[in-house]
Amino acid sequence: xxxxxxxxxxxxxxxxxxxxxxxxxxxxGPGVGLGYLVGKTIESITRQPExxxxxxxxxxxxxAFVEALALYGLVFAILLAFVL
Amino acid sequence: xxxxxxxxxxxxxxxxxxxxxxxxxxxxGPGVGLGYLVGKTIESITRQPExxxxxxxxxxxxxAFVEALALYGLVFAILLAFVL
Amino acid sequence: xxxxxxxxxxxxxxxxxxxxxxxxxxxxGPGVGLGYLVGKTIESITRQPExxxxxxxxxxxxxAFVEALALYGLVFAILLAFVL
Amino acid sequence: xxxxxxxxxxxxxxxxxxxxxxxxxxxxGPGVGLGYLVGKTIESITRQPExxxxxxxxxxxxxAFVEALALYGLVFAILLAFVL
Amino acid sequence: xxxxxxxxxxxxxxxxxxxxxxxxxxxxGPGVGLGYLVGKTIESITRQPExxxxxxxxxxxxxAFVEALALYGLVFAILLAFVL
Numbered sequence: 001x002x003x004x005x006x007x008x009x010x011x012x013x014x015x016x017x018x019x020x021x022x023x024x025x026x027x028x029g030p031g032v033g034l035g036y037l038v039g040k041t042i043e044s045i046t047r048q049p050e051x052x053x054x055x056x057x058x059x060x061x062x063x064a065f066v067e068a069l070a071l072y073g074l075v076f077a078i079l080l081a082f083v084l
Numbered sequence: 085x086x087x088x089x090x091x092x093x094x095x096x097x098x099x100x101x102x103x104x105x106x107x108x109x110x111x112x113g114p115g116v117g118l119g120y121l122v123g124k125t126i127e128s129i130t131r132q133p134e135x136x137x138x139x140x141x142x143x144x145x146x147x148a149f150v151e152a153l154a155l156y157g158l159v160f161a162i163l164l165a166f167v168l
Numbered sequence: 169x170x171x172x173x174x175x176x177x178x179x180x181x182x183x184x185x186x187x188x189x190x191x192x193x194x195x196x197g198p199g200v201g202l203g204y205l206v207g208k209t210i211e212s213i214t215r216q217p218e219x220x221x222x223x224x225x226x227x228x229x230x231x232a233f234v235e236a237l238a239l240y241g242l243v244f245a246i247l248l249a250f251v252l
Numbered sequence: 253x254x255x256x257x258x259x260x261x262x263x264x265x266x267x268x269x270x271x272x273x274x275x276x277x278x279x280x281g282p283g284v285g286l287g288y289l290v291g292k293t294i295e296s297i298t299r300q301p302e303x304x305x306x307x308x309x310x311x312x313x314x315x316a317f318v319e320a321l322a323l324y325g326l327v328f329a330i331l332l333a334f335v336l
Numbered sequence: 337x338x339x340x341x342x343x344x345x346x347x348x349x350x351x352x353x354x355x356x357x358x359x360x361x362x363x364x365g366p367g368v369g370l371g372y373l374v375g376k377t378i379e380s381i382t383r384q385p386e387x388x389x390x391x392x393x394x395x396x397x398x399x400a401f402v403e404a405l406a407l408y409g410l411v412f413a414i415l416l417a418f419v420l
Contacts, residue, residue, distance in 0.1 A: 012097070013178060013181065017101055018100045018105065020104070023241050024108065025105075025108025025193055027197055028193055030111065030115035031199070031238065032200045033201070034233055039207070045226065047131075052222070058126045059122070080165075084165055185269055188274035188328060191274045191324060192325045192329075196365075200285045207291070209310060210310045213307070265351055271358070276359070276361030280365035286398070286401050291375070294398070297391070297394065326412075333420060
């Protein structure tokens with residue numbers, strides 16, 4: 001019975017590692033993607049300033065979709081850390 | 085029999101790690117991909133505004149396919165955490 | 169009871185590894201993204217200097233979104249290290 | 253009691269691994285990002301030399317933001333190695 | 337007491353792994369970044385040879401910043417291997 005407590009402590013450690021992996025990895029892709037997205041928007045607006053409103057609207061739609069991906073990972077990290 | 089309980093606790097920990105890895109990795113690629121997709125759409129629409137409707141339609145079809153990939157990983161993370 | 173202390177020490181080690189993974193990974197994507205974002209801003213401003221104010225504003229909005237992703241990972245690293 | 257010392261030594265090892273992971277990963281993204289940023293600056297300045305001052309100013313602002321990301325990981329590596 | 341020696345050997349092994357990870361990863365990003373940076377410089381100088389001095393100066397500033405990132409990882413690898 002003592003041993004059980006022991007390995008539960010070990011499982012706890014692996015869970016923490018999973019938390020860190022989920023939270024860390026979840027910002028790798030979106031970080032690159034958001035940078036590209038905003039970079040291209042800036043490039044486009046400086047070239048055709050008259051399309052600024054249109055481009056900005058699409059940029060924020062895109063940011064929402066990409067941020068959502070990062071939040072999936074974070075939700076799982078929170079789930080692992082506090083619920084499971 | 086105690087040992088069995090022990091190792092089940094350990095397996096539990098590895099499962100949690102797998103959950104974190106699945107949820108984290110699943111957003112790496114789609115994060116980059118979505119950013120590129122929306123960025124290129126914005127670039128194209130500012131250049132040929134008359135093609136805006138066409139480009140936006142294709143953008144949302146693309147977003148749906150890329151998001152689907154991220155959800156595969158999430159479904160597996162949920163499966164690992166709650167069903168298996 | 170001694171063993172319990174042992175494995176808690178082990179779990180502690182795994183938690184530390186998770187901290188390192190979260191803090192390290194969280195700067196991979198945003199690092200690439202921020203570089204691209206600022207690079208494209210510089211390219212755009214040197215080409216159309218008259219759009220400088222607009223581009224700079226968008227650049228800082230973009231930096232804020234990308235930095236936020238890096239901070240998600242850092243907050244989790246701090247959480248793992250000091251709270252959990 | 254001896255065992256306690258043992259596993260503390262093991263936890264120490266995992267902490268060291270976390271330190272290495274944090275310090276290593278933290279320079280992956282910023283390394284790519286800084287290279288892109290300075291590369292684009294050089295490309296822009298050789299094309300429009302009259303915008304050199306503006307571009308250089310933005311380049312150093314960008315370098316500061318990207319370096320900050322790398323330092324987040326380093327601060328955690330130092331924290332793991334010497335404080336925790 | 338023998339066990340103590342064993343696990344200390346294990347911790348030593350994990351520390352060495354951390355050293356390798358730190359030194360290896362730290363050259364991934366800067367490797368890509370430096371290649372891009374010098375590539376763009378060469379592209380720019382061949383296009384506007386009269387800007388060669390300016391571009392070369394900026395290139396060396398950029399190389400210094402990118403190399404610094406790789407050295408962070410190396411310093412940590414040395415620290416792990418010889419000090420900790």
